[in-house]
Amino acid sequence: MNNSRVYDMSPPQLPLATLIGRELRNEKIEKPLVRHGHAGLAKKGEDYFLIKPDCERIPGNSASSFSVFAIFDGHNGVSAAIFTKENLLNHVMSAIPQGIGREEWLHALPRALVAGFVKTDIDFQRRGMYLIILSIRETSGTTVTFVVVDGLTVTVASVGDSRCILDTQGGVVSLLTVDHRLEENAEERERVTASGGEVGRLNVCGGTEVGPLRCWPGGLCLSRSIGDMDVGEFIVPIPHVKQVKLPTTGGRLIIASDGIWDALSSEIAAQSCRGLPAELAAKLVVKEALRSRGLKDDTTCVVVDIIPPDHFVAPPSPKKKQNMLTSLIFGKKNQNSMNKLTNKLSSVGVVEELFEEGSAMLAERLGPDVPFKPSSGLMRCAVCQVDQPSEGLSVNAGLFFSPTSKPWEGPFLCADCRIKKDAMEGKRPSHPKATA
Numbered sequence: 462m463n464n465s466r467v468y469d470m471s472p473p474q475l476p477l478a479t480l481i482g483r484e485l486r487n488e489k490i491e492k493p494l495v496r497h498g499h500a501g502l503a504k505k506g507e508d509y510f511l512i513k514p515d516c517e518r519i520p521g522n523s524a525s526s527f528s529v530f531a532i533f534d535g536h537n538g539v540s541a542a543i544f545t546k547e548n549l550l551n552h553v554m555s556a557i558p559q560g561i562g563r564e565e566w567l568h569a570l571p572r573a574l575v576a577g578f579v580k581t582d583i584d585f586q587r588r589g590m591y592l593i594i595l596s597i598r599e600t601s602g603t604t605v606t607f608v609v610v611d612g613l614t615v616t617v618a619s620v621g622d623s624r625c626i627l628d629t630q631g632g633v634v635s636l637l638t639v640d641h642r643l644e645e646n647a648e649e650r651e652r653v654t655a656s657g658g659e660v661g662r663l664n665v666c667g668g669t670e671v672g673p674l675r676c677w678p679g680g681l682c683l684s685r686s687i688g689d690m691d692v693g694e695f696i697v698p699i700p701h702v703k704q705v706k707l708p709t710t711g712g713r714l715i716i717a718s719d720g721i722w723d724a725l726s727s728e729i730a731a732q733s734c735r736g737l738p739a740e741l742a743a744k745l746v747v748k749e750a751l752r753s754r755g756l757k758d759d760t761t762c763v764v765v766d767i768i769p770p771d772h773f774v775a776p777p778s779p780k781k782k783q784n785m786l787t788s789l790i791f792g793k794k795n796q797n798s799m800n801k802l803t804n805k806l807s808s809v810g811v812v813e814e815l816f817e818e819g820s821a822m823l824a825e826r827l828g829p830d831v832p833f834k835p836s837s838g839l840m841r842c843a844v845c846q847v848d849q850p851s852e853g854l855s856v857n858a859g860l861f862f863s864p865t866s867k868p869w870e871g872p873f874l875c876a877d878c879r880i881k882k883d884a885m886e887g888k889r890p891s892h893p894k895a896t897a
């Protein structure tokens with residue numbers, strides 16, 4: 462995609478002074494410090510991570526800064542993990558309208574994450590098709606756990622089983638991702654089966670079934686990923702997205718591949734490194750996982766501490782206040798116990814849930830709105846952000862295929878992205894198999 466073109470076609474740009482004024486008003490509360498550390502040990506060398514602490518919503522304006530942290534746990538090769546690491550952030554950012562303030566930007570982020578994940582998958586498939594022409598078979602895939610930290614607002618988008626957990630003052634650990642594992646996720650099993658996939662265990666000689674539930678053809682244990690061209694389009698790249706606002710005491714994120722989570726529960730991982738700086742914490746989590754299980758898989762861990770400057774210097778060290786604050790974390794579900802505590806405590810202890818959506822249906826994720834129509838009769842695809850002439854194209858006509866299916870109620874999609882959408886829903890055959 463031509464990025465400069467997208468920027469040129471954006472809505473009327475606001476004067477820079479207006480934008481910076483807006484940012485300053487929004488940033489009256491000083492930004493928390495973000496400290497990070499990472500550690501890992503390779504078994505197959507298919508884990509990758511991304512740490513970008515210096516991104517800016519408005520280029521050149523450091524008041525508009527945000528950070529990105531991500532883990533990519535590749536399988537059947539490293540191509541998908543590397544490709545996603547290189548391209549996903551740009552694709553997500555391209556899907557956010559230009560010239561909007563911080564609140565609107567955060568509000569637009571979940572939808573942009575969906576578009577960015579799907580576009581990255583489409584681009585990777587295109588690359589794979591090209592390789593097939595060269596008789597190179599592309600079968601790699603990757604999990605993605607992609608975290609955007611802006612002030613106290615944390616947005617996590619994930620496919621696969623690389624978890625992100627949140628540990629806050631008070632010692633209650635919460636999961637910000639869901640595991641897209643066929644073995645553990647009945648909803649995903651139903652979706653894959655309904656879209657034409659077969660779910661079952663590996664059959665060894667004699668008909669004995671072993672191992673976790675997998676999707677056939679391909680034998681993948683995950684129900685969502687980027688890549689995996691040889692499996693089927695029902696293994697979708699549509700991420701679960703969760704956005705939370707941390708309490709004023711901040712919190713710690715632990716993002717890790719399944720090499721950690723197959724060995725440690727969320728609670729043990731959080732406990733094993735409390736009170737230590739991020740870099741050391743990441744090393745300790747890896748060490749703890751190896752101690753209990755040995756090096757069975759690639760093991761990668763990124764720890765991110767979000768520390769309000771005037772609050773706590775140390776990362777979460779909850780032991781003292783554990784009982785009092787436990788019920789405050791995700792306080793919505795614990796109204797009674799919350800009322801018993803002072804307002805001051807509740808204002809520091811509650812993680813506010815701003816957004817959560819995990820549907821695998823693109824229409825539900827992109828919404829019915831058409832956020833931006835460029836001038837001169839062009840329409841912009843809500844997934845790949847490419848402008849196409851709208852003349853002769855009806856957004857709702859379902860004109861490409863499947864006359865019996867429900868008309869598309871989402872925003873404008875280009876022909877390629879409509880094909881992808883229908884394939885993911887099992888309404889058209891998957892892309893040609895890499896083995897064909």
Ligand SMILES: [Zn+2]
Binds near residue numbers: 842843845875879
């Ligand atoms: Zn498109």
